[in-house]
Amino acid sequence: MNNYRLTIQYDGSRYNGWQRLNDTDNTIEQILTDAIIKSTGEKTKLIGSGRTDAGVHALAQTANFRCRQRLDEMHFTEELNSMLPEDIRVNLTKRVPPDFHSRHSATGKYYVYRIEISEPANPFRRRYSWKPDGIPDVKLMCEAAQRMIGEHDFKAFCTDAKLMPYTVKTVYDINIHKDYSCLWNREEPGIIELEFHGSGFLYNMVRIMAGTIVDAGLGRFSPADIDAMLNGGTRSMSGQLAPARGLFLKKAEYSY
Numbered sequence: 001m002n003n004y005r006l007t008i009q010y011d012g013s014r015y016n017g018w019q020r021l022n023d024t025d026n027t028i029e030q031i032l033t034d035a036i037i038k039s040t041g042e043k044t045k046l047i048g049s050g051r052t053d054a055g056v057h058a059l060a061q062t063a064n065f066r067c068r069q070r071l072d073e074m075h076f077t078e079e080l081n082s083m084l085p086e087d088i089r090v091n092l093t094k095r096v097p098p099d100f101h102s103r104h105s106a107t108g109k110y111y112v113y114r115i116e117i118s119e120p121a122n123p124f125r126r127r128y129s130w131k132p133d134g135i136p137d138v139k140l141m142c143e144a145a146q147r148m149i150g151e152h153d154f155k156a157f158c159t160d161a162k163l164m165p166y167t168v169k170t171v172y173d174i175n176i177h178k179d180y181s182c183l184w185n186r187e188e189p190g191i192i193e194l195e196f197h198g199s200g201f202l203y204n205m206v207r208i209m210a211g212t213i214v215d216a217g218l219g220r221f222s223p224a225d226i227d228a229m230l231n232g233g234t235r236s237m238s239g240q241l242a243p244a245r246g247l248f249l250k251k252a253e254y255s256y
Contacts, residue, residue: 001066001067001068001098002066002067002068002069002070002071002095003064003065003066003095003096003097003098003100004064004065004066004067004071004073004076004093004094004095004096005062005063005064005092005093005094005095005096005100005102006032006062006063006064006065006090006092006093007060007061007062007090007091007092007094008028008032008058008060008061008062008063008088008089008090008091009058009059009060009061009088009089009091010028010057010058010061010087010088010089011057011087011088011127012028012052012053012054012055012056012057012058012244013055013057013087013127013245014026014087015027015028015031015054015055016054017051017052017053017054017055017056018048018050018051018052018056018061019048019051020033028048028052028058028061028088029046029048029063031084031085031088032046032063032080032084032088032090033045033046033065035080035083035084036065036067036080038083039076039079039080039083040067040069040071042067042068042069044065044066044067045065045066046063046064046065047063047064047065047101047102047103048061048062048063048102048103049061049062049063049102049103049106049109049249049252050103050109050201050249050252052247052249053204053207053244053247054244055243055244055245056244056245056247056248056249057128057247057248057249058248058249059112059183059248059249059250059251060091060249060250060251060252061249061252062102062106062251062252062254063102064096064100064101064102070095071093071095073093073094073095074093076093077090077091077092077093080093097256100254100256102252105254105255106200106252106253106254107199107253107254107255108172108197108198108199108200108252108253109197109198109199109200109201109249109251109252109253110195110196110197110249110250110251110252110253111195111196111201111206111247111248111249111250112182112183112193112194112195112196112247112248112250113130113193113194113196113206113207113210113242113246113247113248114128114129114130114181114183114191114192114193114246114247114248115129115130115131115132115136115191115192115193115194115210115214115246116129116130116131116190116191117131117135117136117190117191117192118189118190118191119135122190125191126245127245128245128246128248129191129245129246130242130243130245130246132214132218134218136192136213136214136216136217136218137217137218137219138176138178138192138217140216140217140219141176141192141194141213141214141216141217142176143216143223144212144213144216144217144221144223144226145174145176145194145213146174147223147226147227147230148171148174148209148213148226148230149171149172149173149174150170150171151168151169151170152168152169152171152230153167153168153230153231153232154167154168154169154202154205154230155167155202155233155234155235156229156230156233156234156235156237156238157202157204157205157208157209157212157229157235157238158202158203158204158205158208158235159203159204159208159235159241160203161202161234161235164202164203167202169198169199169200169201169202169205170198170199171196171197171198171199172197172198172199173195173196173197174194174195174196174197174209174213175194175195175197176192176193176194176195176213177192177193177195178191178192179191180193181193182195182250183248183250194209194210194213195250196209204241206247207241207242207243207244207247208235208238208239208240208241208242210242210246210247211238211239211240211241211242212226212229212238212239212240213239214239214240214242215239215240216239220239221239225237
């Protein structure tokens, strides 16, 4: 059995998230799976590195699937893209070792959250950023973000934490870029990007962290408040859930 890894980009604006659902076919996973089955003629299961929510985008989502036949990787990529809608693209297909698993083999993930601070807001960025009710102070945002780096219990930054068996995660770094896009590697006036790098993230964790960092930048939380959230805090203590449209899965990282 051959194991293939896909690198995928998508605009999540009109989809019900990554994960397949019983009540709709309008998910990234379902649409990709249907295209793979049509191309290979084999039933298969697609495994993603992460389950992005409805409205969340991906610059480089990783997924893998298995099939009996040996594929011509370039031709397969072209064929998939010919069947996919224009807002979903497979950038690379690569045969990988049998034990590669997009989720379990990942050693870390990068997410980027985009915040619009232009006045007036740029209408062409509205689907890919969030305009909060005020312009946050970047210095205060950095102070809040620094508190979140390291190994902590992030149950205050998770929706439905009671359903999670383990809420301790490690955040390796949080970088804040003003007037520069780390997604596109170019200057972008009027934008703040929060770049999160961690071992893994809980449900809605990045969006709640982003909302809390923005709230801190608006003077609603002090550094001591952030410490309290990470020391046995509950969801009611942390900040707002930032809208899905500003979030991008930048990439998952692997040791091979």
